Amino acid sequence: MRAGRLWLAVVGLILAAAGLWAQPPERAERPHPLEKLRRLAPEERERVLQNMPPERRQMIEERLERWERMAPRRKKRLEGSLTNFQQMKPEQQQALRKLAKRFQETMPEDKRMEGRRALTMLRRLAPEARRRVLNGPRMRDRFNEQERELLREMAENMPD
Amino acid sequence: MKNTKDNACPMQKNEGELLLSYCAGSLAAERVAEVERHVGVCPECRSWVEGQQTVWQALEAWEVEPVSADFEAALFARIAREEKAAGWQRWREAWRRLLPGGLDWRVAAPAGAIALLLVVGLAVENPFRREQAEAMVKLEAREIEKAERALEDLEMLRQLEPLEEETRL
Numbered sequence: 001m002r003a004g005r006l007w008l009a010v011v012g013l014i015l016a017a018a019g020l021w022a023q024p025p026e027r028a029e030r031p032h033p034l035e036k037l038r039r040l041a042p043e044e045r046e047r048v049l050q051n052m053p054p055e056r057r058q059m060i061e062e063r064l065e066r067w068e069r070m071a072p073r074r075k076k077r078l079e080g081s082l083t084n085f086q087q088m089k090p091e092q093q094q095a096l097r098k099l100a101k102r103f104q105e106t107m108p109e110d111k112r113m114e115g116r117r118a119l120t121m122l123r124r125l126a127p128e129a130r131r132r133v134l135n136g137p138r139m140r141d142r143f144n145e146q147e148r149e150l151l152r153e154m155a156e157n158m159p160d
Numbered sequence: 161m162k163n164t165k166d167n168a169c170p171m172q173k174n175e176g177e178l179l180l181s182y183c184a185g186s187l188a189a190e191r192v193a194e195v196e197r198h199v200g201v202c203p204e205c206r207s208w209v210e211g212q213q214t215v216w217q218a219l220e221a222w223e224v225e226p227v228s229a230d231f232e233a234a235l236f237a238r239i240a241r242e243e244k245a246a247g248w249q250r251w252r253e254a255w256r257r258l259l260p261g262g263l264d265w266r267v268a269a270p271a272g273a274i275a276l277l278l279v280v281g282l283a284v285e286n287p288f289r290r291e292q293a294e295a296m297v298k299l300e301a302r303e304i305e306k307a308e309r310a311l312e313d314l315e316m317l318r319q320l321e322p323l324e325e326e327t328r329l
Contacts, residue, residue: 005258010275033303034310048304056308063311081317082310093313100316116322158320 038064084159096157102150114142115151122155130155169202170195179205183212 031039040048049057067075085093107115118139122130133139134148143151170178181187182195199206228234 007271010271014275014278032310033306034314036303037307048300060308060311063315067311067314078314078317078321081321082314085313085317086310097313097316100320104319113322116320119320120322154320 038067081159088159092157096154099150099154099157103154106150107147111143111147115147118143118151119154119158122151123158123160125155127156169198169205171202171204171208176208179209180212183209183216 037045037048049060052060070078085096088096103112103115122133125133130152134152139148170176178187178191178195182192187195199209
């Protein structure tokens with residue numbers, strides 16, 4: 001009886017100590033990892049990126065730099081787009097990534113700027129109006145059928 | 161001194177104080193003679209007086225040993241030690257109350273040793289802490305991947321929208 005109580009006390013102490021050690025880290029509102037990466041001090045960013053393959057590291061650094069140099073208004077608009085994009089379902093995000101890749105690979109370079117402009121306009125239209133514009137004479141003059149189909153899919157899938 | 165006048169024995173009359181005063185030298189002179197007369201004829205009182213005088217002589221011969229200079233400091237230190245020991249005793253009593261019948265060291269010693277081993281083991285190689293540390297490293301790696309993916313997505317979105325001046329038109 002006496003020994004049982006003593007063992008109980010010992011086990012209790014051990015469990016309490018283990019419980020203290022195993023306490024989960026405090027939950028707090030965390031900034032987005034990209035924001036954290038941007039806020040890192042240069043030496044800390046260097047520490048984080050130092051073990052990466054050089055190409056990957058260079059790409060990250062270039063993109064961060066481009067982001068930093070961006071006009072505030074555009075930066076704000078793109079942040080909004082990114083937030084909306086991240087709220088999409090993973091399969092929708094993946095579909096849009098594939099469409100964007102197709103756009104870069106299949107749209108001729110001289111048509112890309114016009115394609116981006118058309119995309120901005122198409123995204124603002126209702127589906128029926130969008131279909132009419134895409135099948136209209138001006139669009140048919142500038143883009144072939146595959147390009148117009150790509151623009152339609154992108155306009156439907158892109159976040160606000 | 162009616163008793164001595166009447167040759168009555170103070171020991172028999174339960175008047176030991178009279179003999180005690182005689183031995184202490186505090187008895188009046190006229191009564192001293194009476195007591196001495198009685199002691200001369202009473203073997204019981206003579207024996208008592210002789211014994212008492214031996215004690216007084218021994219007390220007078222006794223010399224108090226001198227104390228050391230730090231006697232008081234040593235005394236207070238000893239008192240403090242004994243009070244501390246009393247505190248430990250109280251702690252042991254508390255354990256005894258918790259464990260009726262007292263603390264059985266045959267059980268307590270191995271239990272304590274196991275607890276100590278486990279605590280030391282956990283401190284040296286704490287699996288919970290290691291998991292936490294690994295989780296943090298993984299989290300960091302995941303965060304870098306997330307940041308990288310966000311940068312890719314930003315780049316994609318940037319390439320799909322017209323330039324600033326075009327958007328304003």
